[in-house]
Structure formats: C-alpha cells, structure tokens
Amino acid sequence: MIWAWFGAAAVGLSLGLLGAGGAILTVPILVYLVGHDEKSAIAESLAIVGAIAVAGVIRAAMQKRVDFRSAALLAVPGIIGTYAGAHAAKFIPGAVQLVLLSVLMLTAATLMFRSRPALPASSTDSSSSPALPSRGPLWVIAVQGIGLGLATGLVGVGGGFLIVPVLVLLRKLPMPIAIGTSLAIIAVNSTTGFLKYLSMLGEQTGPGGAVLRVDWNIIGVFIAIGIAGSLIGSALAGRINQNTLKRIFAVFLVVMAGYILVRQAPRVMPGVFGPAAPVAPGASSNAASDREP
Secondary structure, three states, X not given: OHHHHHHHHXXXXXXXXXXXXXXXXXXXXXXXXXXXXXXXXHHHHHHHHHHHHHXXXXXXXHOOOOOHHHHHXXXXXXXXHHHHHHHHHOOOOHHHHHHHHXXXXXXXXXXXXXXXXXXXXXXXXXXXXXXXXXXXXXHHHHHHHHHHHHHHHHHOOOOHHHHHHHHHHOOOOOHHHHHHHHHHHHHHHHHHHHHHHHHHHOOOEOHHHOEOOOOHHHHHHHHHHHHHXXXXXXXXXXXXXXXXXXXXXXXXXXXXXXXXXXXXXXXXXXXXXXXOOOOOXXXXXXOHHHOOO
C-alpha cells in the first residue's frame, strides 16, 4: 500500500506542476496498486482529482491565475458531456474503459512530446485575460468542452492535458493562467462525473454479486496526500523547465499505457490476445489476478 501513497503524491504533484495528469494516474493506481474494481476506481478518481483541483483553484485564484470566463466557456458544456459520458459508461465493461484510458494516455503523451513556443507568462492578472482574442468562435470552444466532458465521464480523466492546450491556443492565455483555469474546469467536470457514478454504482455488481461502491477512506487519504503534493508542485512549477518535465511525464504515460494494454487486451479480445472470460457490460472485470499484492 505504501506505493499507493507515493502514487497519490504523484497525482498531486502532477496537478500542481502541469495542471493535468492527475486522473490519468489515479485510475491505474487505484486498480493495480489498491486493487479496486475499474468502475469504483473511476468514481473514486473523480472524487479525488476534483477535490485536489478545488484546492488548487483556491490557491490559483488568490494569486489571480484563474480566468473564470474561459473556465465557464469549457466547464458549462463540459457538464453536459460528463453526464452523458458517465451514463454511457454504465453499459461499457470496465476492461474496455481502461483500454480507452490507455489510448488517452498515448494521446496525452503525444501532445506533451510536441514542442511549441511558450507564451509569455509575464502577466498573471486574470482580469486582463478575457480581453485576449480567441482563434475560433465560441461554439468551437463549447464543442471541445463537451468532448472533454465525455472523456471525463467515460474513463474518469479530468482532461487537463487537453484543456491546457485549448486555453493556450484558442483563448491565448499565458501558461500560468491556463494551468489555474484548467483546474477550475477539472473541478467542475470531476464533481459532475463523481455524482453520476455514485448514483450508478449501487445498480452494478462486482465479483460474487457484491454491489459496487466507493471506498471513502481511500478517497480521504488520497485527497489529503494529493493536496499536499499539489501545493508542493505549484510551488516548484516556476523553478522547473516545463518542456523537460512534460517530456519525462510523457515517457511515463507511454510506459503506463503499455502496461494497461498488456493487462486488459486479453479481456477485451480474448480470442486474439489470449484466453480470458468475456466480461458482461456493467460487471466488474478486475479479477483477482489483476490486483497487485
């Protein structure tokens, strides 16, 4: 379990340093290190990342590093997408959700490997950011908000690795403000997804017919450790080269995505990747053999 606590600290550090990556790490940690069912892990991840993001938003807002107008443009349609994604997840096996998560991990790694010119971060006053022109109409941003919400609802990711580029490229926010604003959007989407999952878990069963539920003790411990990690990460953000940090994190995501694919592919396509019993939609696919000691 000690590795799970290190994982919780890594989740907080990731959110504090990059404004992203928290939920992408949380779900695998809860499944493979804590041993929770995939769907319970996704619900718990949303609660954990949402709470850590709220703490980060409060700190960022005090430093005037949150553009609430841009946050609303993505978060409001994101609520719709998150709710729809969480509802659809009810009919998708947990193993398939983890495979989708691994695909998003590889997408995030690709985005992080891309080098783009850094925008000036001299201004950290969010009051001036709404006046910055966007590169596309508002409906484009709204559609992207819905898409980000769908990803949150389907696989429990906050979507920060996609939100930050949208805020930088479309809203033209300086990176420090984009990171703070992304936390506000993550907090809204994660809360929406968690509430929807919480209402659905009681209708689903895991191994042995046990009703799926969240572990509030694990959620509480991960939130506490994660918030501490996010505070440390936020304090270190200005002292570490962001491009180097992103590339290191991208390599880690590729490794993690490969591990998930190796573990879950035999379940999703048993006839192709190896023998495995098919998993019925809505049922747990986290067999005892997939749990780490």
